[in-house]
Amino acid sequence: MTTLKTAKEVIAERVAKEMSNGDLVNLGIGLPTMVPNYLPEGIDVILQSENGFVGLGPVKSEVSKDLVNAGGQPTGINHSGAFFDSLLSFALIRGGHVDVTVLGGLEVDRHGNLANWIIPGKMVPGMGGAMDLVTGAKKVIVAMEHCSKKGAAKILNECNLPLTGKGVVDLIVTELAVFRVTDDGFVLEELQDGANIEMVKEKTEATFTISSNLKIKQFS
Amino acid sequence: MTTLKTAKEVIAERVAKEMSNGDLVNLGIGLPTMVPNYLPEGIDVILQSENGFVGLGPVKSEVSKDLVNAGGQPTGINHSGAFFDSLLSFALIRGGHVDVTVLGGLEVDRHGNLANWIIPGKMVPGMGGAMDLVTGAKKVIVAMEHCSKKGAAKILNECNLPLTGKGVVDLIVTELAVFRVTDDGFVLEELQDGANIEMVKEKTEATFTISSNLKIKQFS
Amino acid sequence: MSKLITMKEAAELFKDNMTVMSGGFMGVGAPEKLVTAILDSNVQDITLISSDTALEDTGVGPLIANNRVKKVIASHIGTNPMTGKKMIAGELDVELVPQGTLAERVHAGGAGLGGVLTPTGVGTVVEEGKETLEIDGAKYLIEKPLRADIAILKAYKADKAGNLVFHQSARNFNPVMALAADLVIVEVEELVEIGDLDPDTVVTPGVLVDKVLA
Amino acid sequence: MSKLITMKEAAELFKDNMTVMSGGFMGVGAPEKLVTAILDSNVQDITLISSDTALEDTGVGPLIANNRVKKVIASHIGTNPMTGKKMIAGELDVELVPQGTLAERVHAGGAGLGGVLTPTGVGTVVEEGKETLEIDGAKYLIEKPLRADIAILKAYKADKAGNLVFHQSARNFNPVMALAADLVIVEVEELVEIGDLDPDTVVTPGVLVDKVLA
Numbered sequence: 001m002t003t004l005k006t007a008k009e010v011i012a013e014r015v016a017k018e019m020s021n022g023d024l025v026n027l028g029i030g031l032p033t034m035v036p037n038y039l040p041e042g043i044d045v046i047l048q049s050e051n052g053f054v055g056l057g058p059v060k061s062e063v064s065k066d067l068v069n070a071g072g073q074p075t076g077i078n079h080s081g082a083f084f085d086s087l088l089s090f091a092l093i094r095g096g097h098v099d100v101t102v103l104g105g106l107e108v109d110r111h112g113n114l115a116n117w118i119i120p121g122k123m124v125p126g127m128g129g130a131m132d133l134v135t136g137a138k139k140v141i142v143a144m145e146h147c148s149k150k151g152a153a154k155i156l157n158e159c160n161l162p163l164t165g166k167g168v169v170d171l172i173v174t175e176l177a178v179f180r181v182t183d184d185g186f187v188l189e190e191l192q193d194g195a196n197i198e199m200v201k202e203k204t205e206a207t208f209t210i211s212s213n214l215k216i217k218q219f220s
Numbered sequence: 221m222t223t224l225k226t227a228k229e230v231i232a233e234r235v236a237k238e239m240s241n242g243d244l245v246n247l248g249i250g251l252p253t254m255v256p257n258y259l260p261e262g263i264d265v266i267l268q269s270e271n272g273f274v275g276l277g278p279v280k281s282e283v284s285k286d287l288v289n290a291g292g293q294p295t296g297i298n299h300s301g302a303f304f305d306s307l308l309s310f311a312l313i314r315g316g317h318v319d320v321t322v323l324g325g326l327e328v329d330r331h332g333n334l335a336n337w338i339i340p341g342k343m344v345p346g347m348g349g350a351m352d353l354v355t356g357a358k359k360v361i362v363a364m365e366h367c368s369k370k371g372a373a374k375i376l377n378e379c380n381l382p383l384t385g386k387g388v389v390d391l392i393v394t395e396l397a398v399f400r401v402t403d404d405g406f407v408l409e410e411l412q413d414g415a416n417i418e419m420v421k422e423k424t425e426a427t428f429t430i431s432s433n434l435k436i437k438q439f440s
Numbered sequence: 441m442s443k444l445i446t447m448k449e450a451a452e453l454f455k456d457n458m459t460v461m462s463g464g465f466m467g468v469g470a471p472e473k474l475v476t477a478i479l480d481s482n483v484q485d486i487t488l489i490s491s492d493t494a495l496e497d498t499g500v501g502p503l504i505a506n507n508r509v510k511k512v513i514a515s516h517i518g519t520n521p522m523t524g525k526k527m528i529a530g531e532l533d534v535e536l537v538p539q540g541t542l543a544e545r546v547h548a549g550g551a552g553l554g555g556v557l558t559p560t561g562v563g564t565v566v567e568e569g570k571e572t573l574e575i576d577g578a579k580y581l582i583e584k585p586l587r588a589d590i591a592i593l594k595a596y597k598a599d600k601a602g603n604l605v606f607h608q609s610a611r612n613f614n615p616v617m618a619l620a621a622d623l624v625i626v627e628v629e630e631l632v633e634i635g636d637l638d639p640d641t642v643v644t645p646g647v648l649v650d651k652v653l654a
Numbered sequence: 655m656s657k658l659i660t661m662k663e664a665a666e667l668f669k670d671n672m673t674v675m676s677g678g679f680m681g682v683g684a685p686e687k688l689v690t691a692i693l694d695s696n697v698q699d700i701t702l703i704s705s706d707t708a709l710e711d712t713g714v715g716p717l718i719a720n721n722r723v724k725k726v727i728a729s730h731i732g733t734n735p736m737t738g739k740k741m742i743a744g745e746l747d748v749e750l751v752p753q754g755t756l757a758e759r760v761h762a763g764g765a766g767l768g769g770v771l772t773p774t775g776v777g778t779v780v781e782e783g784k785e786t787l788e789i790d791g792a793k794y795l796i797e798k799p800l801r802a803d804i805a806i807l808k809a810y811k812a813d814k815a816g817n818l819v820f821h822q823s824a825r826n827f828n829p830v831m832a833l834a835a836d837l838v839i840v841e842v843e844e845l846v847e848i849g850d851l852d853p854d855t856v857v858t859p860g861v862l863v864d865k866v867l868a
Contacts (some may be wrong), residue, residue: 087616300635305830513824575798640822
């Protein structure tokens with residue numbers, strides 16, 4: 001019996017395949033935090049928390065008031081982890097020591113621009129560490145549902161919202177497709193289970209080319 | 221019975237009077253390291269070693285291969301000391317956290333310029349931490365014999381040697397005199413034991429004014 | 441020359457219009473007693489530099505709720521709705537700074553540097569109004585150093601010389617800010633004797649700490 | 655995925671013309687076994703970045719004596735007369751950098767910054783050939799970031815994940831350089847098990863360390 005997966009689960013599972021063993025990974029809040037649940041056999045990653053440690057893991061025996069993740073939630077640390085200050089934490093991030101960051105997105109465009117921190121006219125939360133992460137991480141993966149809740153396209157020729165980073169996105173993973181960002185714009189690399197090219201074209205405002213090695217995910 | 225003091229002892233003793241209790245002090249090699257021997261009663265200073273600690277003190281029970289001063293010599297650390305890396309060490313120095321640095325000098329001029337790191341045509345040792353120290357310390361004291369071994373003036377209108385720092389010197393202490401560097405040039409503040417104004421003028425190339433509060437050290 | 445002070449003595453150190461820098465991330469590792477000392481002092485019009493404005497009732501949050509702050513320099517204000525409300529109402533000036541830029545600006549302020557050359561924020565609103573510099577073909581923003589009149593920090597342990605160690609993620613901005621203020625006041629969970637801390641594990645040397653809340 | 659390597663495996667990692675960064679101050683905290691590995695590798699024309707060139711027979715000194723270095727970037731070369739002799743003979747290029755500027759340049763290289771804005775060296779020969787910037791009325795040199803192909807470091811203890819702690823003044827440039835090279839190799843006095851080091855006292859997180867000399 002096949003259990004129907006949610007869009008978020010489909011996305012998280014696909015993002016997990018981008019990880020290599022030993023990668024230092026920083027995950028944004030929300031959907032990205034589901035990624036570790038889907039890591040393939042033999043792939044272990046080390047999670048960084050930008051408030052000052054590596055080795056983020058589940059809470060062990062008891063909650064510590066001094067140990068929270070970047071979202072302020074209680075968390076744990078692995079035996080091999082280490083704490084440090086914010087200066088070193090962002091030196092890791094900006095200096096290219098983080099192999100992969102996975103973030104949500106409001107808009108991504110074919111120049112690799114990402115908008116995910118502010119919607120004019122709404123409450124302004126602040127960029128936190130997101131601008132540093134997209135600038136410094138070796139690989140920036142945007143993990144998001146293909147369209148907004150209202151059905152609007154989020155994969156655009158040009159972002160409309162204020163940017164989080166310019167020319168920073170490497171890969172977009174949605175519940176329908178995987179796009180790689182190249183110097184020549186978007187390349188459709190993969191269709192998720194049940195998606196087809198027409199469907200993706202319809203829900204994507206941006207123009208894109210189709211990879212000659214287009215992968216089509218089999219029903220599992 | 222009065223014991224005759226060497227020039228270096230006279231200088232070190234006078235420099236020691238510039239210290240306030242609790243000051244963080246960085247001492248250059250040579251003469252400056254004699255200063256702590258002359259600290260007045262009730263005045264304790266904390267010594268910084270730019271290779272990465274505060275609380276420099278004498279070697280205690282046994283020598284540690286990992287504990288040397290900035291000259292590479294075995295040293296000790298006080299109970300209240302702390303070790304850190306070179307980045308923090310020079311953040312302390314450049315950031316104005318060092319209250320006083322005492323350094324030797326080859327030449328000082330009335331603009332507060334200091335030359336003490338290189339003699340063209342001779343072996344080049346390198347500036348080490350000296351340029352950071354003279355730039356960052358709150359008070360820069362040059363502790364040196366009034367003239368060179370050949371009798372040449374070292375307190376000049378304009379330095380001839382390559383500079384260690386531009387406009388950085390606050391005070392010069394020699395075995396004859398104490399000069400303060402002001403925006404208007406040198407002010408003779410004090411005559412050491414046995415010195416007089418004529419003698420100082422003769423051995424000083426730079427023009428200087430004489431403080432209205434000129435102190436003349438009494439024979440002790 | 442004891443560094444120990446009481447809450448009352450701490451409260452007297454704050455003045456109107458001061459710039460205050462506070463350690464803490466979402467309230468974790470924030471000096472909540474010193475925040476109370478500021479509230480006790482009735483001081484107004486603070487410029488507050490902090491990673492974030494925590495929640496309404498944690499960390500530096502109460503300074504916002506009690507109208508003590510005229511300007512906030514922070515990377516995140518979303519968890520304290522009071523900050524956003526007052527900003528929109530024009531009662532509070534907010535300068536949003538990427539968190540890594542904030543860390544380096546504070547480091548620059550504490551280390552005597554003229555500023556920070558960072559790629560973070562290039563091509564975004566963060567670039568607006570700032571000078572940029574091209575170095576070896578890449579573009580960098582020139583971000584100015586940050587310093588404060590007073591830094592309020594939270595440490596796990598301090599000895600009586602002011603040497604500090606921190607616990608877990610409560611470290612965050614505290615050691616960076618210890619260099620960047622004219623006066624550094626620390627609140628601790630445990631005060632220990634000189635000699636109790638291993639000089640190899642001290643994170644912030646006591647020479648940077650002016651006052652320890654007893 | 656063990657990080658442990660032998661002396662022979664270490665020697666194979668070095669190539670001609672590489673830039674190598676070494677921890678250590680006058681030989682203290684310098685990775686002398688890794689220096690031997692470089693000598694064993696017969697590698698030539700290294701660009702060496704280090705606080706100083708130690709003594710002829712300590713720290714990185716033997717790399718100079720054995721003619722493996724074409725350029726040195728350091729703050730002090732006076733304690734190793736071979737460095738000066740070779741420089742004067744035109745066999746060795748030497749770039750002298752103020753020690754604090756060296757620390758910040760390595761930090762900039764490791765932290766993704768475009769450079770350092772420092773007042774150190776303004777008005778001296780250090781300024782020659784460099785761009786300057788005036789910020790709020792003061793003049794700063796723009797000093798470029800420093801990175802290396804390989805950093806060779808010395809730690810007191812490492813666990814098998816590469817987490818490092820240091821001993822006394824042997825720390826110096828080691829933790830700063832751990833961020834600024836494509837490959838980071840560490841020599842240790844004691845190798846311990848994962849879990850033996852307290853995450854609060856680790857100075858350099860293991861994620862920065864690629865190889866540990868067994």
